[in-house]
Amino acid sequence: MSPKHTTKQTENPFTKRREPLGFMLWLGVAGSSVLFTSIFVIFLLRAHHETGHLVALPDMFWLSTLVILFSSITLHEANLAFTNERFLHYRVFLGATLLLGFIFILLQAGGWMEMVNSGVFSGVNTSEGFIYLLTGLHLLHMIGGVLYLSYLFRKAVKNSSYVDSFVYSVNPPNRLRIKLFTRYWHFTGALWLVVFIFLIVLY
Numbered sequence: 722m723s724p725k726h727t728t729k730q731t732e733n734p735f736t737k738r739r740e741p742l743g744f745m746l747w748l749g750v751a752g753s754s755v756l757f758t759s760i761f762v763i764f765l766l767r768a769h770h771e772t773g774h775l776v777a778l779p780d781m782f783w784l785s786t787l788v789i790l791f792s793s794i795t796l797h798e799a800n801l802a803f804t805n806e807r808f809l810h811y812r813v814f815l816g817a818t819l820l821l822g823f824i825f826i827l828l829q830a831g832g833w834m835e836m837v838n839s840g841v842f843s844g845v846n847t848s849e850g851f852i853y854l855l856t857g858l859h860l861l862h863m864i865g866g867v868l869y870l871s872y873l874f875r876k877a878v879k880n881s882s883y884v885d886s887f888v889y890s891v892n893p894p895n896r897l898r899i900k901l902f903t904r905y906w907h908f909t910g911a912l913w914l915v916v917f918i919f920l921i922v923l924y
Contacts, residue, residue: 746901750908753862757855757912761919764851778920781832782856785825786917792821793910800903808886812877818906819874822867829860855916862909869902 799814836852880889889895 740897742897742901746904750905753908753912757858757916760851760855760858764855764919764923767851778852778917779832779835781828781835782917782920785828785832786913788821788825788828789910789913792818792825793907795821796903796906800899803890803899806887806890808877808880808883808890811886812874812881815870815874815877819867819870822863822870826860826863826867829856829863832856852920855920859909859913859916862912866902866906866909870906873899873902 795814795817799811799818802808802810802814833853833856876889876895877886880886
């Protein structure tokens, strides 16, 4: 058996070299998951000891759930178009994802206004404040994603010619940015579904 083959056989998967940005993304995902899980646990403990009136979730939250699901689909289509060098379709689907991201943020803000107008978190039942905490933390994740998506869309529009788009697409760092951002965006979508279902079950 050759030494090279032996090295491949005995390579430790926990110590092998990894892509730094990808590893940082997974660390961020893990950190966010732990944070939200901790809030869920505290939420359940506080709700168990309080008997205040529970409220219905705003209709805006239901609409925003549909919007974020569609945004994952459009981003997936943008990735396919980028890989297959259909750059016009890539710009269209990327722009659609950006628009849906803005709509999600506006719907979340509308949901907050709806809750405020209906008297949610009046100080009687402190567990209701966790609705703002959960949705607010998720909204920060979305705002960060929309800002970076705006950067990617600006780059896509700037490279409007086929030659410029092709040169941009074959650049490994550019491919990596889009790949990692797609993972992040799908994570925020999955995170919202978990938060939304959690609130539906309790409220």
